Amino acid sequence: MSDQSVKNGDSFDGKRCGYVAIVGRPNVGKSTLLNHILGMKLSITSRKPQTTRHQILGVKTTGDIQTVYVDTPGIHQRRSTAINKYMNRAATSILNDVDVILFVVQAKQWTEEDQAIIGKFKSVSCPVLLVVNKMDMLDNKKELLPLIEELSSKFEFSEIIPASALNGINIDVLEQKIAPLLPENTHFYPENQITDRSMRFLASEIIREKLIRELGQELPYTSTVNIDKYDEDETIVRIHATIYVESRGQKAIIIGKKGARLKSIGTKAREDISVLVDSKVYLNLWVKVREGWSNDERALRGLGYSE
Ligand SMILES: Nc1nc2c(ncn2[C@@H]2O[C@H](COP(=O)(O)OP(=O)(O)OP(=O)(O)O)[C@@H](O)[C@H]2O)c(=O)[nH]1
Numbered sequence: 001m002s003d004q005s006v007k008n009g010d011s012f013d014g015k016r017c018g019y020v021a022i023v024g025r026p027n028v029g030k031s032t033l034l035n036h037i038l039g040m041k042l043s044i045t046s047r048k049p050q051t052t053r054h055q056i057l058g059v060k061t062t063g064d065i066q067t068v069y070v071d072t073p074g075i076h077q078r079r080s081t082a083i084n085k086y087m088n089r090a091a092t093s094i095l096n097d098v099d100v101i102l103f104v105v106q107a108k109q110w111t112e113e114d115q116a117i118i119g120k121f122k123s124v125s126c127p128v129l130l131v132v133n134k135m136d137m138l139d140n141k142k143e144l145l146p147l148i149e150e151l152s153s154k155f156e157f158s159e160i161i162p163a164s165a166l167n168g169i170n171i172d173v174l175e176q177k178i179a180p181l182l183p184e185n186t187h188f189y190p191e192n193q194i195t196d197r198s199m200r201f202l203a204s205e206i207i208r209e210k211l212i213r214e215l216g217q218e219l220p221y222t223s224t225v226n227i228d229k230y231d232e233d234e235t236i237v238r239i240h241a242t243i244y245v246e247s248r249g250q251k252a253i254i255i256g257k258k259g260a261r262l263k264s265i266g267t268k269a270r271e272d273i274s275v276l277v278d279s280k281v282y283l284n285l286w287v288k289v290r291e292g293w294s295n296d297e298r299a300l301r302g303l304g305y306s307e
């Protein structure tokens with residue numbers, strides 16, 4: 001990524017542009033943070049850990065400053081199935097390729113997984129900013145100073161910023177700290193471009209979000225969504241999508257009594273996709289069983305999990 005930052009002259013007319021990785025363990029609020037910064041729902045979020053599965057770029061251009069955020073899957077230490085490995089790789093592979101790292105943690109919930117991620121920063125040369133998220137959950141604001149002191153002993157962070165991604169607390173401060181750390185550069189993306197991902201991809205993510213939210217703990221972790229067909233004309237976007245699960249039991253759970261669950265997932269997904277594409281949407285959803293896909297490298301690639 002940084003090879004794009006090669007100077008092509010002496011002056012960039014005050015323009016800055018660079019990559020900012022958003023990393024951390026699952027469920028700390030990385031995607032919520034990106035969405036708040038962009039002022040739109042680009043990256044899916046949920047109460048369930050390991051919601052984000054792929055890197056996703058969110059581009060924000062304000063005057064001379066263009067910041068290219070990279071939301072990543074939560075780095076975890078769970079059982080090492082192929083999909084878990086894929087997600088960890090998607091998160092850690094970019095650490096040496098960005099200009100700034102935002103390390104997101106949850107206030108007062110430092111874990112071994114956080115500690116393990118710190119280990120990965122030893123070999124990076126760019127600044128690491130610590131975002132202590134979910135500050136709104138602290139009972140007493142007096143807890144803040146000792147907390148920051150404790151966290152500052154863990155690594156040489158360039159900044160420690162207490163924030164709430166959900167309520168937008170201190171996010172403007174965070175953005176102000178990032179801007180001067182970006183290299184002088186021409187902008188990589190047109191001013192109005194928000195992501196590198198296709199509508200097709202974003203639609204599949206929205207369906208996955210509704211699945212996660214609708215099923216909560218019941219959701220088989222091993223489910224994924226494939227867009228089989230995506231057609232648009234002036235009046236409507238038509239999408240045919242398949243939810244893949246690993247057993248007939250999982251399929252029955254998702255479909256629900258008389259198809260009620262699948263219908264609800266479909267309705268909610270259609271509403272969100274419609275906002276995103278700014279058009280009427282027809283969504284046809286299927287559920288299919290594909291045994292062992294989450295631990296099968298070839299099946300994973302077929303379902304879009306490729307680097
Ligand atoms: N109270 C509170 N909740 C938050 C805050 N930020 C995020 N959350 C909630 O935390 C949960 C996880 O948020 P996500 O943004 O999906 O977390 P993530 O780090 O992207 O998670 P993965 O993609 O699974 O790694 C959601 O239920 C969010 O609403 C915050 O500042 N305060």
Ligand SMILES: [Mg+2]
Pocket residue numbers: 030031032043044045051052072073074
């Ligand atoms: Mg996420």
